[in-house]
Amino acid sequence: MLLIKELRDNRESVKERLWKRAFRNTELIDEIIDLDEKRRSIKAELDDLLNKTKTRSKEIGNLYKGGQREEAEQMKAEMASLKEQVRLREDEHRKLEVKIEEILVRIPNLPHESVPAGSSDADNVVVKEGGTMPSLPEGAQTHWELAAKYDLIRFEAGTKITGSGFPVFSGMGARLQRALVNFFLDRATRAGYHEFSPPLLVNKDSAFATGQLPDKDGQMYYINEDDLYLIPTAEVPLTNLFRDKLLKEEDLPQKLVGYTPCFRREAGSYGKDVRGLNRLHQFDKVEIVQIAHPEKSYEILDQMIDHVESLLLELELPYRLLRLCGGDLGFTSALTFDFEVYSAAQQKWLEVSSVSNFESFQANRLKLRFKDKDGKNRLLHTLNGSALAFPRIIAALLENKQTKDGIEMPAVLRPYLGFDKIA
RNA sequence: GGAGGAAUGGCGGAGUGGUCGAACGCACCGGUCUUGAAAACCGGAGACCCUUCACGGGGUCCGGGGGUUCGAAUCCCUCUUCCUCCGCCA
Numbered sequence A: 001m002l003l004i005k006e007l008r009d010n011r012e013s014v015k016e017r018l019w020k021r022a023f024r025n026t027e028l029i030d031e032i033i034d035l036d037e038k039r040r041s042i043k044a045e046l047d048d049l050l051n052k053t054k055t056r057s058k059e060i061g062n063l064y065k066g067g068q069r070e071e072a073e074q075m076k077a078e079m080a081s082l083k084e085q086v087r088l089r090e091d092e093h094r095k096l097e098v099k100i101e102e103i104l105v106r107i108p109n110l111p112h113e114s115v116p117a118g119s120s121d122a123d124n125v126v127v128k129e130g131g132t133m134p135s136l137p138e139g140a141q142t143h144w145e146l147a148a149k150y151d152l153i154r155f156e157a158g159t160k161i162t163g164s165g166f167p168v169f170s171g172m173g174a175r176l177q178r179a180l181v182n183f184f185l186d187r188a189t190r191a192g193y194h195e196f197s198p199p200l201l202v203n204k205d206s207a208f209a210t211g212q213l214p215d216k217d218g219q220m221y222y223i224n225e226d227d228l229y230l231i232p233t234a235e236v237p238l239t240n241l242f243r244d245k246l247l248k249e250e251d252l253p254q255k256l257v258g259y260t261p262c263f264r265r266e267a268g269s270y271g272k273d274v275r276g277l278n279r280l281h282q283f284d285k286v287e288i289v290q291i292a293h294p295e296k297s298y299e300i301l302d303q304m305i306d307h308v309e310s311l312l313l314e315l316e317l318p319y320r321l322l323r324l325c326g327g328d329l330g331f332t333s334a335l336t337f338d339f340e341v342y343s344a345a346q347q348k349w350l351e352v353s354s355v356s357n358f359e360s361f362q363a364n365r366l367k368l369r370f371k372d373k374d375g376k377n378r379l380l381h382t383l384n385g386s387a388l389a390f391p392r393i394i395a396a397l398l399e400n401k402q403t404k405d406g407i408e409m410p411a412v413l414r415p416y417l418g419f420d421k422i423a
Numbered sequence B: 001g002g003a004g005g006a007a008u009g010g011c012g013g014a015g016u017g018g019u020c021g022a023a024c025g026c027a028c029c030g031g032u033c034u035u036g037a038a039a040a041c042c043g044g045a046g047a048c049c050c051u052u053c054a055c056g057g058g059g060u061c062c063g064g065g066g067g068u069u070c071g072a073a074u075c076c077c078u079c080u081u082c083c084u085c086c087g088c089c090a
Helices: A004-009 A011-020 A027-065 A069-104 A143-149 A155-161 A172-190 A204-209 A235-240 A297-314 A361-366 A390-400 A411-417
Strands: A125-130 A194-196 A228-230 A246-248 A254-263 A282-292 A319-323 A335-343 A348-359 A369-371 A377-379 A381-389 A406-408
Touching: A004 A011, A004 A027, A011 A027, A027 A069, A125 A297, A143 A390, A172 A194, A172 A254, A172 A282, A172 A297, A172 A381, A172 A390, A172 A411, A204 A235, A204 A361, A235 A254, A235 A282, A235 A361, A235 A381, A282 A297, A282 A390, A297 A319, A297 A335, A297 A348, A297 A381, A335 A390, A348 A361, A348 A390, A361 A381, A381 A390
Parallel strands: A194 A254, A246 A369
Antiparallel strands: A125 A319, A254 A282, A282 A381, A319 A335, A335 A348, A348 A381, A369 A377
């Protein structure tokens, strides 16, 4: 959530920046500022009335103490109209606050200056490519064909048990997923991230604080009976560990990692790109999160990107790094880099990681601050990144590493797997 | 699920109708002492909102919401959470 002060102080540049990320309702900024102006003037009146009320109350107390009953009673009678005025102003004030909040929560984050202009993923900028493209054998198969051939994933079984988009991993497929969990967690731990295993259901406050609500309402699975949401990413519970916290500067940065399943309704996305593991309702992911000093967050963003890149290199996958354009930026993000791996048999780039700096957008909702050197409380910056999301990694591994007589596993996974090759 | 107790500042913990934003301790900041540090001593210091160029001034906040009262951390209602005991259970 943006700060109203920021809107007020930089009204026009805020609008321009929102425009850049394809947010067109910039008249809402004017509306907020107007409402806030009203709010502040009422607040001044309110405070004045409250001040009078308070003073009178004390006087009444003193009158009673001094035995001046009659005077006290008289003054009490006079209080009635004052109280009524207070009530009216309070009411008005609260209504304005609610109205402002309603609008404000629907304004996305301001893009970082380095975010390229653009309206869709076609305008994302490739900043780097790495790894080496495989040369596939004759008659190479897609990962869903390979999954069937070696009984790694049973898509139809998942459809029967739950519905489409809920695959069942089987045998060496399940082993491969488990190996990846351990590999990713070990690498993150080695890089200084503290491992957590958080709840998979979160309440409204948490979903709001990291920005899923109200923006992503309808995209999360919701348990009506208990008013809880299934997490779409570990970002939600992990970041919310720090909700309402006041940190010390020397405790920064905080680095956390968690492995969790993720649940997404993916309402409205049918047809294309949903074959096999490309898009699922439930998938597993290891997520890294950092809570950073505002002046260090971009440096940390780079570190997180390096970490993710190192994983892809170790897995021997061809990848590219994209700088997301304004139109493709997530609601809460100021700057996002995506990693895509090449899925050779599908001949498609698949997004496997998204690394973002949210600056103070989430911290504002989280009320996540630190005390700086001057003793002032300042909002922190939050960042996160997938490191990594499993299904598309698995898809790429299967397709890229296939040979005539099996699928070779990357060297780093062998100790975790207990085998070298799926055959 | 049943019975009882509790929720206070970054943390711990007093406070049961008026001058309490709140004693005290820890942590924190400044100073004295010291070659330096520690200890000791002295002093400072809550968060948020409104207002002011600034100094400052005003308001709100003692788990959330509502109520009683001229006045609530303190009384009442309600919700949430935690603890203890009983029951059930992976």
